[in-house]
Amino acid sequence: MSDMNTKHQYSDVSEKLQWSPPTDTTSHTPTLPIFDERVPSGRDESLWKSAKWMLLTICKAIVTTLGVIAFLHLSKKPISLPSFASSSTKPYSAHHLRSHCANIPAISNSEFQDRQARLSEALSSNALSAYIAEPGPSAQYFANISSKAWHTSERPLLLVILPPSASNHQAREHSSPKILLLTPKFETTRAKQLIIPMTNAHDLDFVEWAEDENPYQVLYDHIFSSSDRNVRSRRVAIDGQARLFVAQGLSQAGFTSGREVPDDVARLRERKSDAELTIMRCVNEATLLAIRDVREHMHLGMKESDASRLMQRALTDAGLAHQGLSTAAQFGDHAALPHGGPTDKALTEHDMITFDVGGSLHGYWSDVTRTFALPQSQIPSGHLQIWKVVQNAQSAALTMAKAGVVAEDVDAAARLVIEEAGYGERFTHRLGHGVGLEMHESPYLRGGYKRKIETGNTFSNEPGIYVEGKVGVRLEDCVVIDKDGQAVLLTAEVGGAARSPWMP
Numbered sequence: 193m194s195d196m197n198t199k200h201q202y203s204d205v206s207e208k209l210q211w212s213p214p215t216d217t218t219s220h221t222p223t224l225p226i227f228d229e230r231v232p233s234g235r236d237e238s239l240w241k242s243a244k245w246m247l248l249t250i251c252k253a254i255v256t257t258l259g260v261i262a263f264l265h266l267s268k269k270p271i272s273l274p275s276f277a278s279s280s281t282k283p284y285s286a287h288h289l290r291s292h293c294a295n296i297p298a299i300s301n302s303e304f305q306d307r308q309a310r311l312s313e314a315l316s317s318n319a320l321s322a323y324i325a326e327p328g329p330s331a332q333y334f335a336n337i338s339s340k341a342w343h344t345s346e347r348p349l350l351l352v353i354l355p356p357s358a359s360n361h362q363a364r365e366h367s368s369p370k371i372l373l374l375t376p377k378f379e380t381t382r383a384k385q386l387i388i389p390m391t392n393a394h395d396l397d398f399v400e401w402a403e404d405e406n407p408y409q410v411l412y413d414h415i416f417s418s419s420d421r422n423v424r425s426r427r428v429a430i431d432g433q434a435r436l437f438v439a440q441g442l443s444q445a446g447f448t449s450g451r452e453v454p455d456d457v458a459r460l461r462e463r464k465s466d467a468e469l470t471i472m473r474c475v476n477e478a479t480l481l482a483i484r485d486v487r488e489h490m491h492l493g494m495k496e497s498d499a500s501r502l503m504q505r506a507l508t509d510a511g512l513a514h515q516g517l518s519t520a521a522q523f524g525d526h527a528a529l530p531h532g533g534p535t536d537k538a539l540t541e542h543d544m545i546t547f548d549v550g551g552s553l554h555g556y557w558s559d560v561t562r563t564f565a566l567p568q569s570q571i572p573s574g575h576l577q578i579w580k581v582v583q584n585a586q587s588a589a590l591t592m593a594k595a596g597v598v599a600e601d602v603d604a605a606a607r608l609v610i611e612e613a614g615y616g617e618r619f620t621h622r623l624g625h626g627v628g629l630e631m632h633e634s635p636y637l638r639g640g641y642k643r644k645i646e647t648g649n650t651f652s653n654e655p656g657i658y659v660e661g662k663v664g665v666r667l668e669d670c671v672v673i674d675k676d677g678q679a680v681l682l683t684a685e686v687g688g689a690a691r692s693p694w695m696p
Contacts (some may be wrong), residue, residue: 253618284502286485289510293474298554303467304389307334312369314357314456323353325431329629332555335388346551348407348438350374368392374399374411408445429453463648476551476670476682479560482506485545492541496534512551519580522546541570550631557631559652561668563696564605575663579693584667585609585655589623595677606655615657624652627670649673
């Protein structure tokens, strides 16, 4: 701004303010300025009107805000804070669950050695020369080689367990099995870093195959040309989860095997030891506690995806591993699609919530499902009746499950309750499955499965009713057949099965 303009501006103001000179020259008290009462004109009038308009606008805004606050207060509805206020909200944490399984030990070396010995005896009883498995649940069970410890590729790494070679039965009982690890030659050093529990270190051999060799032929030649082994046959047991090209490669090299592992070999994993049950009880308990804890932090309007993230946080804070859909939340009619993934569907007061949750501790899985409501939910009476039918079906199956009972009969007991309630066609899957180092493993509770339940078996009990477009309800708890032959909930110590939609 130029000095000329500044001077003109101040001269305009001086015309509005008239100063009266002091009448008493001896007085030192100044006379206050007196505003000229003349109405401003021209540009000054425009400024005056703008100021009046701004003042009125501010007053109206204040009055409107006060009115809205008064209305919300009188209607008893919560006032939403501005978005910036959410930054002070404390993030969800379930670290208080961490201590629940903190002192549960992993499987000991002595138990691994016992497993190897029992496998060796089963191989000898079935006239099998070896048991062959890729990294995965079975290799983890017998030798601590999980798919996490060694990721499979087109280059096979195989665990091979051979029974003692002595032909004398008494001598075999006092000798340990031999373990071979077929490994790509360039990965031998990494293979030797695997921690494989052994009775004697000299009972472990690494069999290397080069890139220009047939790995299966290398293994065959090593086993059947060794002068220190009395191998009775070329028959071997190949783990059922071995990939097809691996099984074919072994067969083409000269091994003789069916795809079915003998029952007494398969049952070694199915019948859980005390150490395994200690882990499985704790992981199932912690999973159920996590579901209950997440429920306490849910609210109407939240999204399925947000609820799933809360569950992931809860399992992590509890010290459990998890993956994929093992933390999925489904609201209302979405739960009528079993195993569906979470979406951005918002929770309404008429929706029940279904969580199908699995966590892992020392490699052993939990599997717990709850369909529940929030305290402020208003669930339709028909949906509550369906929930009760599912609860009754789960209870009937638990009563039926005992050592010696055929697995399909347990499924039938739950199915009968649901059929009598008129929802038979809405129960669309098997009742349950075994659980352990895999979330889904044998035995299976379904129609046509003729195996008898045995002491030490652990399996899920999860009936459900699914009315597409309306509602889905499923309740799932894992059980063990105890030493008395009775079915006992793995979550019994933390309250066990759900009691109502408001008491999961």
